[in-house]
Amino acid sequence: MEICSRSLEKNAIQRDHVSIEIVNEDSLVSSIKSKMDHLSLSHCISRVAEEISKGFEEKYYPSLVSIGPFHRDRDTLKVMEDCKWRYFNTLLSRKQNAELFVDSCVRTLRHVEQKARKFYGEEINMGSDHFVEMMLLDGCFIIELFLENAFKNLRRRDDPFFIAYNNLFKLKCDLILFENQLPFFVLEHLFHLVPIPKQCNFSLIELSLLFFKNLIPKEYPHFPPKNFAPQTHHLLDLIRQHYLPTSHETLSPSGEGQMHIHNATHLSTLGIKVGNALDHTPLNVSFYKGELYIPPLKIHGYTETLFRNLIAMEICDPRCSKHVTSYAILMDRLIRSKRDVRLLHKQEILIGGHDKEGEIVMLFKKLYVDINLKEFYYRGLCEQVNVYPESRKQGWGQSIRHIYHRTHLGAAGFSLAVLLLVLFFSGVLFSVISFLLHHFQ
Template sequence: METIADKSRDDELRNMDHNPVSAKTQADKDLVSSIKEKLEAVSSLKSIFRVPLKLLEVNENMYIPGTVSIGPLHHGKDGLKYMEDRKWHYLFTLLSRQPNQLESSLHECVNALSDLEKPARNFYAEELNLRSNQFIEMMLVDGCFIIELLLKYAIKGIRRGGDPIFVTPGLLNKVRCDLILLENQIPFLILQRLFQIVLVQVQHDQTLTLSELTFRFFRKQLPGDREFVNEKFSQEGYHLLDLIRQCYLPNYARVVSKKSVSQGDLESATKLKKDGIKFKRSKAKCLLKLKFSNGVLEVPPFTLHHFTEMLFSNMIALEQHQNDSQPFTSYALLMQAMV
């Protein structure tokens, strides 16, 4: 027996057959929808990559986490399992800081991350072999671990005695270094959304923003004076490494050279001096803002720290996957040639 639904569908098909304009309109809609899906997939911004093999072969230790895994690329590795219990402990502490709010906060976080799962996955250049619940749990644990770490670092009063990250000599610096690795990132939008849910009132009505907490934690990794860097640090970033990277970038537009320059064309400082080039300490706040004028090369001062090589190595690794300028790669090649 023909149902009402069958009759309605048959009538619709007959109408489309007798109305080529209607049929074409539907076909156009289907085509547009299909193309839109493909465009969204292509245009989704990838910002978390594997380090190129050519860089790993030089010094793998610059790119591989040795203490804590963040995100999917090193998740569950044997050498990093020690910190997994600490991450879960931080998650519990963060969500239970407000009395009787643990379960409701947990539900709200999971629901929020469920909504962000698709865009969060799109940040990663490779297909992730994680089921939805695994991915969401990992983002929750890792994201809350980072937020609680930032809070504990900025607000000593909320630290509990015996926290190994803060009492074990050198452990905090190891964790901090792992958080700037390209392969050890989660999207900053995950941190922002979780922070909105677990927002903690600090002193009186003063609330520290996520950008301010992150700035304080990574202050030693950042260049220039506090006001200059803090202003740039408040800008949006794709992840923690990208936030730090933006602080080093100059504000002026990129200048495109009309001539291709290879590494072999670069001269040492000794050779440049012999050729009459003078060197001057620049007052520029931006490390990458080198200036050459009237035979004088102005170079901003640069302080080396134990993390400097690791930080620059990972910013250079990030640039290898980008189609625009590569300022850190260029800077490193210039310094290497001049020294």
């Protein structure tokens, strides 16, 4: 009995020991996961600094629908809360036992509540129930909106967004505002829990791209889209990924490179051709053999709001690269007058906005405030463009010196080369004068 008692006691100690180790292991895993979430997800959405938004509040604050906690209490946006509840009810009522879906969603959202709170750049003064309800309502509203956009037969005939273009325009503008975002992982959790119509075989990212297809530089007729970051923070971040350059050969965010570049028409007079890069990623600007290649950029009603909020995202998050901000600065340098706009339109670099040349001139000037330009990504490109005219002159001089030193004629050959150049340019000059005199008689 004593031996048996000792054996049981020993087994109990071993079981207790194993139990303690399991708890410690779970605690370590939880700690590591918490640190990963904090480093990768915290403060991905924050308020836009006043020096950026002042005077342009309508480009940063929602006018129709509030998403997330920052603008939830604004009286002008409460009218659309009933509409969000109708969308919520429509989504969950497509199958029986909607209460079961609600229960499943709430339990999942409670599990990720703290992770979602850390996503915002300040403490959210909302109770747990209120915060979870907000995530559930806003997330389901966005999912149902994307479904109804993709499948017309799901819409009500009196839907307030799809029967009036102006409402849909305002709604899209609201959903790309930096302050008006919901963590994308919240949307993904809900998307895998709520009843999705059988006719829908799209992923959440694909539905999002269909909704924002006229805001992104390239439409994706084939799914799934490729070359996306493994982690999408929110809807604005998803759009931004379409603008980021795919080539980094000429992009250097630091160093002693130049930031100055002449405007587009002046570059043409210097012998530098400004041409269409035939690339679907606007930020893939490059320079090669005397030609500045600039991918096409759509100009539409969303352009200013989109670029303002992309830049706000880059400025407010110190970990975010400043690619879009750098692009805006570069375009501001290239576009100084209506002549520059006309040149870029002619080269099909700017698509649309032909009747708004003056507005396009001012567009990029208004986009950014006095920011730290240490992360200007086109330093190397500007330096290449700026040294090119001088290198051409040196090339002419080297050619002439080559004639002088290498030909058997020596000085005679050199004099002949100079004479031929003088005669050539004189002929061109007289031809131009003759044309002008004949043209203006």
